Amino acid sequence: MTDANGIWQAIEAEPRDTLTALFDADAGRLGRFSGEVAGLYLDWSKTHLTPALVDRYIAFAAARDFAGRRDALYGGAVVNVTEGRAATHVAERGEGSPDDVAAARTFHGRMRALIDAIEAEAFGPVAHILHIGIGGSALGPDLLVDALGRDSGRYEVAVVSNVDGAALEEATRRFDPAATLVVVASKTFTTTETLLNAASALGWMTEHGVDDPYGRVIALTAAPDKAVEWGVDETRVLPFAESVGGRYSLWSSIGFPAALALGWSAFEELLEGAAEMDRHFRFSEPAANLPLLAAFADHYYGHVRGAETRAVFAYDERLRLLPSYLQQLEMESNGKGVTLAGDPLSGHSAPITWGGVGTDAQHAVFQLLHQGTHLVPVEFVASVEVDHGFDDAHHRQLLGNCFAQGAALMTGRTAEDPARSYPGDRPSATILLDQVEPRTLGALIAFYEARVFAGAVLLDINPFDQFGVELGKEMAKAVEKGGEFDPSTTELLRRAFG
Ligand code: F6P
Numbered sequence: 001m002t003d004a005n006g007i008w009q010a011i012e013a014e015p016r017d018t019l020t021a022l023f024d025a026d027a028g029r030l031g032r033f034s035g036e037v038a039g040l041y042l043d044w045s046k047t048h049l050t051p052a053l054v055d056r057y058i059a060f061a062a063a064r065d066f067a068g069r070r071d072a073l074y075g076g077a078v079v080n081v082t083e084g085r086a087a088t089h090v091a092e093r094g095e096g097s098p099d100d101v102a103a104a105r106t107f108h109g110r111m112r113a114l115i116d117a118i119e120a121e122a123f124g125p126v127a128h129i130l131h132i133g134i135g136g137s138a139l140g141p142d143l144l145v146d147a148l149g150r151d152s153g154r155y156e157v158a159v160v161s162n163v164d165g166a167a168l169e170e171a172t173r174r175f176d177p178a179a180t181l182v183v184v185a186s187k188t189f190t191t192t193e194t195l196l197n198a199a200s201a202l203g204w205m206t207e208h209g210v211d212d213p214y215g216r217v218i219a220l221t222a223a224p225d226k227a228v229e230w231g232v233d234e235t236r237v238l239p240f241a242e243s244v245g246g247r248y249s250l251w252s253s254i255g256f257p258a259a260l261a262l263g264w265s266a267f268e269e270l271l272e273g274a275a276e277m278d279r280h281f282r283f284s285e286p287a288a289n290l291p292l293l294a295a296f297a298d299h300y301y302g303h304v305r306g307a308e309t310r311a312v313f314a315y316d317e318r319l320r321l322l323p324s325y326l327q328q329l330e331m332e333s334n335g336k337g338v339t340l341a342g343d344p345l346s347g348h349s350a351p352i353t354w355g356g357v358g359t360d361a362q363h364a365v366f367q368l369l370h371q372g373t374h375l376v377p378v379e380f381v382a383s384v385e386v387d388h389g390f391d392d393a394h395h396r397q398l399l400g401n402c403f404a405q406g407a408a409l410m411t412g413r414t415a416e417d418p419a420r421s422y423p424g425d426r427p428s429a430t431i432l433l434d435q436v437e438p439r440t441l442g443a444l445i446a447f448y449e450a451r452v453f454a455g456a457v458l459l460d461i462n463p464f465d466q467f468g469v470e471l472g473k474e475m476a477k478a479v480e481k482g483g484e485f486d487p488s489t490t491e492l493l494r495r496a497f498g
Helices: 004-012 017-026 052-061 067-072 098-119 140-150 165-174 194-205 224-230 244-252 253-262 264-283 291-304 322-334 366-371 391-409 438-459 465-478 488-497
Strands: 034-037 040-043 128-132 157-162 180-185 217-221 236-240 307-313 354-356 378-385 430-432
Touching: 004 052, 017 180, 017 391, 040 236, 040 438, 052 291, 052 438, 067 438, 098 236, 098 253, 128 165, 128 194, 128 253, 140 157, 140 244, 140 253, 140 322, 140 438, 157 253, 165 194, 180 194, 194 465, 217 224, 217 291, 217 391, 224 236, 224 253, 236 253, 236 430, 244 253, 244 264, 244 322, 253 264, 264 291, 264 438, 291 438, 307 322, 307 391, 322 354, 354 465, 366 391, 378 391, 391 430, 430 438
Parallel strands: 128 157, 128 180, 180 217, 217 236, 307 354, 307 378, 378 430
Antiparallel strands: 034 040, 040 430
């Protein structure tokens, strides 16, 4: 392995041509930095990647043992070193070690059997699914059901995450308690918000005359004993492996409400789409490996060009929850302060992920993207397929706007009046789905997971732990118990609770 520091200096010294100059100088640029995988077209040509920069990054990744660490991930080795365990979400889609894949299939078999039982009305007629969970136990199912389940007509799913009772109230107001199943999703089965929401949901059922509310609860967890202790019958506990991280868990039983609402075959297509992306990530050569190229660009912007954030805009209403899903995936994974060896990071960790929905965001935040002084690499995610019955003009305008933004960010425009000038040379990437369907959504999410993993290798950090959230949880418990705090916090508590 060559020394990463030496390669790093060469990366920093690479020429900084503008995007338009890069296109002018290289007729093959678009083909070089774009590709198709599993119904996705990914275009990174409007970033400042160059063949020379990519070569240097390939050497930098090799110096960080990228291939070895990727093999370790897919081989089921202990890659989450601080917690001493593997990260086996890839096995959920058949791409891990044989033992991990077999274990995932057994758990999937239990999910499927319970779905069959629900469909066969073992719980009587079911119309509503109240899914209670938070973070990785909510964002994935919410994204899947919102994106893919709009017309499924099978079950109405509400995902409740916030401990604010108003969130639960909103969902329960629409639901018939006698026709509702409560799904409690928690990897640890200790998350206080989830357990309080679940208890309140059972109270709501009791108040409305449901005889045996516990008999209508399904638990999704890596801690089945805790779920049973809480009161869920073992036959309705759908376990998943402890080595599947919360923010990587939608492929496991955490995806249950989506599999129920969309149908089992749709869930399998989701897994297969993700597996196609896994195989691309595992076996493509580095210069054509799209998640790896995206990670190079992320690292380059964060560490050479000083970008502190990255913005993702979904130009498709069905993907409106994608930015918040990615916020957890990227920021909880790669928002770390120390390397694998425990040394402080020398530069920034992952950029702050933010974003929204196009075209709405154009009329709200794009001013800063076009003329503000921050460098913000932008990502557009759109679908070629139209998903509504209105005139084609809607889709033409939607995608036309999306593509125009990328072009405008890149080319800019000089006017006599500086206030009306656009500096241009602002990077963007575009992901175009053939359709928003289970296979492409699976591939899309797996693309982001792979990119996060590659980004973690470049940063030399562990993307699979999240100790940063623990202190706040401890303090929240101390608040409940009436502990001693600083004057500011004490006054806030006094004003709120007397
Ligand atoms: O507090 C952060 C976190 O642990 C996330 O990593 C996780 O997705 C979420 O809370 C919910 O945790 P659980 O699934 O154990 O309830």
